[in-house]
Amino acid sequence: MKIVVAGTGFVGLPHAAVCSEYGHEVYAYDIDTKRIAAYKTAKREEIEKYVNEPGLASIIQENINRSLHFIDDLEPVIEGVDAFFLCLPTPPNRDGSSNLSYYFDAVNHLAKLLAKRADQRRVVIINKSTVPVGTGRQLEEVLKSHNVPNVGIASNPEFLPEGNAVEKSRHPDRVVVGADTEEDFRILRRIYSQFINHVRIAFIETTPETAESIKYVANTLLLTYISFWNGVGGRLAESVSNVRMEDLKRGVTADTRISKWGSFVSNGAGGSCFGKDIQSLIYQLKSRNQSTDLLESVYEINEYQKTYLIDRAAAEAGVKFNNKVVALLGLAFKQRTNDMRDASALKVVESLLGRGVKEIRAYDPMAEEEAKRFFNPEHNHLFERISYHPSAKAALEGSDMLFISTDWEEFRGLSSTIESTVPAPYLIIDGRRMIPDYNELVERGYSYLAVGSPYLNK
Ligand SMILES: NC(=O)C1=CN([C@@H]2O[C@H](COP(=O)(O)OP(=O)(O)OC[C@H]3O[C@@H](n4cnc5c(N)ncnc54)[C@H](O)[C@@H]3O)[C@@H](O)[C@H]2O)C=CC1
Ligand SMILES: O=C(O)[C@H]1O[C@H](OP(=O)(O)OP(=O)(O)OC[C@H]2O[C@@H](n3ccc(=O)[nH]c3=O)[C@H](O)[C@@H]2O)[C@H](O)[C@@H](O)[C@@H]1O
Structure with a gap:
């Protein structure tokens, strides 16, 4: 498959590298020309200035200029592409909503190019960025407004944790694909053929809206575990003498229904996504007149914990x-x-x-x-x-x-x-x-x- 990955940060670069390992023809594209120039050197220290993930530089060194290419101009590669993955930043606005300006800048640019292509084979535009539920539909509207022929949209959220990007791209817990047509599911199945019918990897096909929701519910549930332990288990052990935190954790999480992950009490969870994603979900639910008390508590406990x-x-x-x-x-x-x-x-x-x-x-x-x-x-x-x-x-x-x-x-x-x-x-x-x-x-x-x-x- 000929694949373009737009956005080569923490998500896009490992994804492009691992797709190239599986023999796809991959073009990793970014508007940051310095970043692309650094990746093109294939030098570990240059790559790691931007994305420092164990094993990543070696995959790039093995596949560069064979199945993996770095580009800062989309136009020369646009013909014959089967799939575009969007791995673009979606930072928070002040009110907690997602700033989709990077995302729609890239989408508009892409739509203009796709509208002009000579080869009109089926092409799918796939969201890997974490985007508010319903963004795939907006993407569809943009493509329609540019009269892009024979195009589908899909949502394929990313679940990797930083520091483990290569391992989790090679062996994810699950692959979630939300699409509208059998034709588009088929393209995604070919891209991820190594994960189909895998004994340990769930391959979940659903609607784009469900796939977008899965990402938000997963991230906010993970943060809920952390806030629960910090705000409940931790508080008990802090305020009652002779409660031993490590034993409390072991005693609770020995129940196979209860996650061990999240029970490491801390001075708060950080990172580029938990805070922004829970704020975005609060905003999304509020705009649908839904109660957000639980999520607001989870967020506040985590912020105070810092x-x-x-x-x-x-x-x-x-x-x-x-x-x-x-x-x-x-x-x-x-x-x-x-x-x-x-x-x-x-x-x-x-x-x-x-x-x-x-x-x-x-x-x-x-x-x-x-x-x-x-x-x-x-x-x-x-x-x-x-x-x-x-x-x-x-x-x-x-x-x-x-x-x-x-x-x-x-x-x-x-x-x-x-x-x-x-x-x-x-x-x-x-x-x-x-x-x-x-x-x-x-x-x-x-x-x-x-x-x-x-x-x-x-
Ligand atoms: N960092 C993480 O561990 C995870 C992030 N995500 C989600 O993935 C998305 C991307 O996150 P990161 O990779 O961390 O962001 P990042 O900031 O590391 O990388 C984004 C890249 O997109 C590039 N870019 C911006 N505008 C562009 C355009 N118009 N065309 C081409 N490239 C453009 C930037 O130059 C940058 O290299 C976000 O929605 C995030 O929520 C999802 C799972 C894990
Ligand atoms: O959407 C994302 O960006 C990603 O967010 C997290 O991944 P990440 O932020 O890289 O890091 P985690 O390992 O989840 O840790 C997040 C924060 O929680 C803290 N943490 C984690 C576990 C714990 O028990 N206690 C705790 O305080 C960590 O120290 C860290 O500050 C999720 O784990 C990924 O599945 C998701 O793809």
Whole structure:
């Protein structure tokens, strides 16, 4: 099949690469010419400047200029295309609705080109972007208004988590395809032929509107799990002495009906999608006069969770942040990524600086460069108070307290580094429960304040 993937970010690039592995003729297209130039070099470091996913650079190196091509102009490849995948940004507007301007800019450009093509074989335009329910129908209208012949629309939402994009593109839990005609389903079946009749991968064919809904319901349910654990299980363990968080989690999730995923209490879920998708679904339901109380609570619990440990430190431990030096471990929204979009660390930094902290000594194994973009002192002079360090130990040096914001594996065995770098009394604020032997640290004079634990000191 001849496939064009429009938008080569976190979703589009892995999708294009994996489709090329399966022998399709793939053109990965982006309006960002610098990005395309970087991918064309096939150099790992150039590719990873844009999308840093394990295994991705190797697939590109193997298939580039054979089954995988990078383009910043659609016109030369438009003839003979069977399918266009749209992997375009759909960021939130201020009111929570989805900003579809990137999406419709691309669609209008594509429709004009498709209307002029000589080869009029069936072509399907497939949404991989997360778009409000009913956007596929609007896409259909745009195509009609440009008189594009022999074209179908489909929805094929993406479910991959960042950091696992290649693995989840090769082995998804399910492939959801929403389309209107048998002809279009057939094209999608040929593209995903390796997943048809697979023993472990559900291949679900449905309407475009159902496919669009599946994506929103899945993402908001995942965030609901997290808010449930943070707002219910975590709160119990924080407020009743002798409730052990890890045992509580095990005892509840041993029930095979209950997900383990989501039970990792944290200082909030971040990332480019959970927050934006729940806000968009709230907006969509409200505009249909539906109640959104549950979703609004889920969203609010998650937003509050990002800084509530700072409130707890002030209320329970009597901490005065003014003029203090805080070591901040973890900036990315989760481990194994440099992505800081909607990361809890953004809110933590804002809150600490707002409380007069003198210096934030930050360390993240991957996200330092990203952090420097977010915390640009030209935008806010207070960001001059952030210094970056090459290791957890270096960040801890000279600090008055520690805040752990990301669940990087290397932070798990941190107690000996803490003990050898910062003497007790010293406060550890743990947003990820990364210090399993916290009781021993408390015995030795450290204070410990974590999600899922009461404030502990000797
Ligand atoms: N990031 C993730 O893990 C997931 C994202 N999604 C959804 O997928 C969509 C894309 O997200 P990401 O890949 O994260 O975005 P991204 O921001 O990483 O990449 C989007 C790409 O589209 C390009 N672009 C913008 N306008 C264009 C145009 N007119 N023509 C061609 N290219 C254009 C941009 O230059 C950029 O390279 C969003 O709707 C998102 O909600 C869905 C599942 C997972
Ligand atoms: O639509 C999307 O963009 C994607 O959003 C999430 O993927 P992602 O944002 O990459 O990351 P997750 O691994 O889901 O983590 C999201 C946030 O929740 C946090 N989390 C996760 C699990 C948990 O138990 N507790 C918890 O706080 C993570 O640390 C992170 O901050 C979904 O997991 C994907 O299925 C979906 O495709």
